[in-house]
Amino acid sequence: MQTQAAAVRSLVRAEGLSLAFDHGRVRALNGVNMEVHAGEFVALVGPSGCGKSSLLSLIGALDQPSAGALYFESVPYTSIADYSVFRRENIGFVFQSFFLIPTLSAVENILVATVGRRVSRADYKQTALGLLRRLGIENRAGYFPGQLSGGERQRVAIARALINAPRMILADEPTGSLDSVNAAQVLDLIDEVRREQGLTVVMATHDPEVSVRADRVVYLRDGRLDVSRTTHP
Ligand SMILES: Nc1ncnc2c1ncn2[C@@H]1O[C@H](COP(=O)(O)OP(=O)(O)OP(=O)(O)O)[C@@H](O)[C@H]1O
Numbered sequence: 001m002q003t004q005a006a007a008v009r010s011l012v013r014a015e016g017l018s019l020a021f022d023h024g025r026v027r028a029l030n031g032v033n034m035e036v037h038a039g040e041f042v043a044l045v046g047p048s049g050c051g052k053s054s055l056l057s058l059i060g061a062l063d064q065p066s067a068g069a070l071y072f073e074s075v076p077y078t079s080i081a082d083y084s085v086f087r088r089e090n091i092g093f094v095f096q097s098f099f100l101i102p103t104l105s106a107v108e109n110i111l112v113a114t115v116g117r118r119v120s121r122a123d124y125k126q127t128a129l130g131l132l133r134r135l136g137i138e139n140r141a142g143y144f145p146g147q148l149s150g151g152e153r154q155r156v157a158i159a160r161a162l163i164n165a166p167r168m169i170l171a172d173e174p175t176g177s178l179d180s181v182n183a184a185q186v187l188d189l190i191d192e193v194r195r196e197q198g199l200t201v202v203m204a205t206h207d208p209e210v211s212v213r214a215d216r217v218v219y220l221r222d223g224r225l226d227v228s229r230t231t232h233p
């Protein structure tokens with residue numbers, strides 16, 4: 001029974017995960033073993049180039065490992081039939097650059113993530129406006145990305161990541177272009193959604209405030225886990 005309980009708690013598991021570029025000359029990740037539990041908030045830290053974004057892209061099934069294996073609720077990624085469906089159903093992404101569509105307004109950019117889902121557009125629009133309100137930028141809903149500040153664009157990207165009520169958020173420096181008040185607002189919203197929906201969060205960050213609020217800090221260096229600096233639940 002204990003094994004079963006442990007298996008349910010594990011949302012993502014990486015075993016010997018490696019990612020190489022340039023025919024093996026660059027090793028972005030080099031044999032990473034780690035586990036993310038359901039509902040956990042993990043901060044991914046380490047110097048620039050240590051592999052944080054690479055690890056997020058593998059967990060998000062945006063890239064394929066060169067070696068090793070990944071599991072989502074014990075199911076190997078290699079047996080997932082359709083990665084785009086897997087991502088849409090399970091994962092909200094906040095990328096280092098926010099990838100907003102310049103010709104769509106803030107609220108339309110959020111609704112882009114809902115294409116293909118079976119909920120009415122009007123319901124989603126209310127949810128999107130509610131997220132913008134909680135992020136303090138409801139009055140920017142009709143603005144285009146070019147009319148928004150960097151911090152406002154970042155918050156639109158966070159709302160887009162949350163709109164489908166994902167199981168897990170993968171966020172790359174989501175507080176990078178925010179001042180401390182707005183960064184705290186984003187982290188508060190993520191905390192609330194974690195409490196409401198049991199959201200799991202993996203967040204690459206250089207921000208010590210994020211690490212303080214995380215359940216656990218995973219430290220990478222040169223594509224490897226620095227076990228001495230990684231905290232455990
Ligand atoms: N497409 C690519 N082709 C070649 N090398 C790459 C590619 N993507 C990443 N790398 C290399 O892999 C290593 C890890 O990069 P990654 O982007 O994961 O680091 P990071 O920890 O996210 O850094 P930062 O904090 O600056 O965002 C770096 O040495 C980087 O130059």
Ligand SMILES: [Mg+2]
Nearest residue numbers: 052053096172
């Ligand atoms: Mg990065």
